Structures are given as structure tokens and as C-alpha cells.
Amino acid sequence: GAGVSQSPSNKVTEKGKDVELRCDPISGHTALYWYRQSLGQGLEFLIYFQGNSAPDKSGLPSDRFSAERTGGSVSTLTIQRTQQEDSAVYLCASSLGTAPYGYTFGSGTRLTVV
Amino acid sequence: AQSVSQHNHHVILSEAASLELGCNYSYGGTVNLFWYVQYPGQHLQLLLKYFSGDPLVKGIKGFEAEFIKSKFSFNLRKPSVQWSDTAEYFCAVGPGNTPLVFGKGTRLSVIA
Numbered sequence: 001g002a003g004v005s006q007s008p009s010n011k012v013t014e015k016g017k018d019v020e021l022r023c024d025p026i027s028g029h030t031a032l033y034w035y036r037q038s039l040g041q042g043l044e045f046l047i048y049f050q051g052n053s054a055p056d057k058s059g060l061p062s063d064r065f066s067a068e069r070t071g072g073s074v075s076t077l078t079i080q081r082t083q084q085e086d087s088a089v090y091l092c093a094s095s096l097g098t099a100p101y102g103y104t105f106g107s108g109t110r111l112t113v114v
Numbered sequence: 115a116q117s118v119s120q121h122n123h124h125v126i127l128s129e130a131a132s133l134e135l136g137c138n139y140s141y142g143g144t145v146n147l148f149w150y151v152q153y154p155g156q157h158l159q160l161l162l163k164y165f166s167g168d169p170l171v172k173g174i175k176g177f178e179a180e181f182i183k184s185k186f187s188f189n190l191r192k193p194s195v196q197w198s199d200t201a202e203y204f205c206a207v208g209p210g211n212t213p214l215v216f217g218k219g220t221r222l223s224v225i226a
Contacts, residue, residue, distance in 0.1 A: 033213055033214075035216075040123075040218065041218060042204065042216050042217055042218035042219050043204065043206075043216035045213045045214075045215070045216075048213045050211075056212075056213065059213070091157075091158070093158075098211035098212075100146050100163070100165040102148060102160040102163055103158075103160070103214065104160075105150075105157045105158040105159075106157060107156075107157045108157065
């Protein structure tokens, strides 16, 4: 597709359940990023994939969070045993490479943990 | 660790007023600087970027930003805002091959 595609657009889950969020980046973009956007908190970096290199997981807030990227394309962010503080918009972005390329963002997945 | 500060949480302007949104960062080395915009109900879009050269960069929709290295600043400006500029604006900084660090955003409301 022409843009970064994320699914689902909205997800409501019960506390303690696991969720999977999907990101389909722009074809040919080697870099893929996950950020979390909470109200009034800006964008919080979670994890970054670049080509075949090991991912930069330095932003993951706990071991309940994990992500993978298969075949250098689609990525899945998994949150296990969800907590209410996990409620946020999860954004995926891709770029042609590392800076100076800007990012193209998807529309995000709004996760609500009840 | 790098950090980005956007001083204004919410700015309210009348149409045709001039706009300046502040952005300061903490990082001592060479940086790449970005402004992104998020219109209501839409995804984040790149407004403009600076890597090197002329410190005054021009972006889409009449926006510009000036990089002042000595002040670690990259303020966003527009001489005359329109109602359609109502959005949230994010400053972002990246030293190179690491993920961008974003500020908390500034919400701009333009009233007729």
C-alpha cells in the first residue's frame, strides 16, 4: 500500500488479557518503529527494527511487551497480561533508513484496557 | 539521554495572527531536527526537517523553522495562521541512527 497500515484501529480488552497489534510498513522501508502516545505525554519510543540487525528494545516499559518483525516487513507488537496503564494509542512508523530520513506514521491502534 | 522540551502546552490564536512554537533539546552533538503535525483525527505528518546547511528551513503550508545551535532550539513559525492550522505540533530530535525523541506536543487552536 501507499502508507503504513495498522490494525486493528481500535481494541478494547479486559485487564490481564494478551493483545497483538499489527503494522504493515511501506514497501522498501528498512526501518520500523513502534511508539506509544498517551494523552499529554507525547510520543514514547518502544522498539526499533533496522534491516536484519537486532532490534533496539530499549524503550519497552516491561517484559510484558515484545515485538517481532517477520521477513523484514510486517511487525507485531504483543502486550501480555494487559494493565490499565497500557491504555494508549500505539503508533507504528517506517522509514527508508535511519536519519536523515523522516518517518511515515500509521494511523495507530487505540488500546483501551478495562 | 536526549530530551526535547516544548514550552507551550496549548496555544490559542486568532486567524491571521503570527505563530511561534518553541522547541529546545538537550544533545551536544550533531542532530537532525523535525516538526510533525497531527490534524484532528489524522495521523502524524512531517511538516519540515533540518539536517544541515541553511538553518532556516521551509516546510509545507507556509511553515518555517529556524535552527539556532547556540540555543539548542528549533522553533516553528508561521506569519499568519489559518483555522485549518488547528492541530497538535510535535518537535523531534535524532542524533543519527537512533530513534527520534519527541516532545510532548503543543496543541494549537485557531479561532475565527
